[in-house]
Amino acid sequence: MSTLVTILVDGVSYASWLFIVALGLTLVFGVLKILNIAHGSFYAVGAYVAASFVNWFAGWQLPPWMSIIALLCAALAVAALLAPLVERGLLRVFYGRDEVLLVLVTYALFLILEDVTKLIWGANPYFVSAPYSLFGNVAVGAQTYVGYDFMLIGVAVFCGVGVWWGLNRTRIGKVVLAVIHSAEVASSMGVNISRVYTFAFMFGILLAALGGALTAPMISVQPGVSVGVVIVSFAVVIIGGLGSIQGAAIGALIVGLARALAVHTWPPAELFSIYVAMAIVLVFRPEGLFQQVQARKI
């Protein structure tokens, strides 16, 4: 019984940061039709900037809860500075190309960012465990869990509901939905497509960087964190169906629980449990769980 609770808590808290990252990925795909391999790099940059910010803030003798603010500021800084640079400076050149070619463009971006982070932050790991202990411990049954994990779940729910609400209940969201549906028609109705693209890309990167910033206290931030995240978040959005918010949520839960189940029952399967789950879903639902089948054009 207690293992079951542990699997659930572990799985859901893993799923929650994963959902935040994958939500950004699915949003960028939905609007820009780009499957962004470099998404993991933005996650890594978010984690690095968060590590730097937390250390700066610590230098100013601020109260400990400010370290959370530092994490949020880090994510915002990445989204505000790096994202427009990449979208306007690089991706814009390649819009309208074949989708697999666009994947390669982001692969190139991934390679570049990988070295840029190494140049800026060096190869040594950073540790920012300060925010992790902020939320104390929570007892569930006989076990205690770290409060930070539950905070993560809250943030993930907030992000998911926020994005859903923003897309379906606000004017900007309606415009974005129109662009997702058909960029051409939206453009002819007077929507400034290029601004929507930049905005959507920035928002997607904000979520990636936020995911990175929030996990920074739980891991050692070092070269190579991006590589694993890319593939796992791909698995999430592929399971859920590209471009679907509910899909990302269910996908993250499936991946998180599959991994937690493997870790606590049969550890050798940890690495591939995720991909096995993805392969099983794809065999039965080739387009993912929440993707509508597209009509074939002659």
Added chain:
Amino acid sequence: MKRLLAHPVWAGVAGMALLLALGAALPRWLLFLCTMSAANGIVSLGIVLLMRGGVVSFGQGLVFAGGGYAVALMANKLGVTDALLLTFAGGVVAALMALPFAALLARYRGIFFSMLTLALSMVLYGVLVKTESLGGSDGFNMSRPTILGMRIADAWSGYVLYALAVVVSGVLAILARIYFESARGLVSLAIRENELRVEYLGASTSRVMAANFVIAAFMGGVGGALAIMALGHIEPQFSYWTTSGEFVFVSILAGHYSVFAVFVASFILELVRSFSSAYFPNTWQMVLGIFLLIVIRFLPRGIGSVWVGWQARKEGRS
């Protein structure tokens, strides 16, 4: 003579003879570089074969590692040491590995094909890392192979493996060229253009795609076998997604217009990699990334399109 060389088979044989003669004069490091680019080039040739049908595999690391591990195990555990036999066996094992998935994958297109192949290669990676008897994440070493029953002397090992890589990749390149111009090869191109029309015309697209996948897997296995014999060491990294990414990188660089371009692109990648890791060890990935962006921007159909374009213009004029 000129007309003779225009035929792909003779052009390929002449190219192989030239490379074999040239190899005797090359320094050891360059021989190794050429061997690796030939081995990796064969894997990318498999991706190009798939690309002609409109799909890109992001998981050729699966068959690359599959062939490599099979060869290393055969050499260490079964005592099979003949390099030619091992190369062929690597290809066959990889093709057998791909066979059960071929029918399934043949239904997928675009990003879904790429992602599903990626998932398969990552499953193999996960299994390999956790298998202690295969050395876990460190992998294991393989002893040097023999060729045609003879032991290879130290001084000659570089050249013999180079020659083997040149001959095998040359033969596969010629076969690929013949396949590209066969009926099924041309149907692949048609599928890329418009799948539904091909089906209405009575061809089975899924059968063609499945066959392409298995052939590409065979090539991946052969490439893996050659690579591990040159390296003498194998590790799960062979199946990691960044390895597969490099194979895709080469195929995009080459484009799907010329078989020869694949090996040129593979050589360029090895060259850029080894030079930049020697001169700017911390930024060689950045160099690769920028290079890839420039190619996609200015040569969207790959470097092969350059001389295929020349040829077309020349023929148009005469």
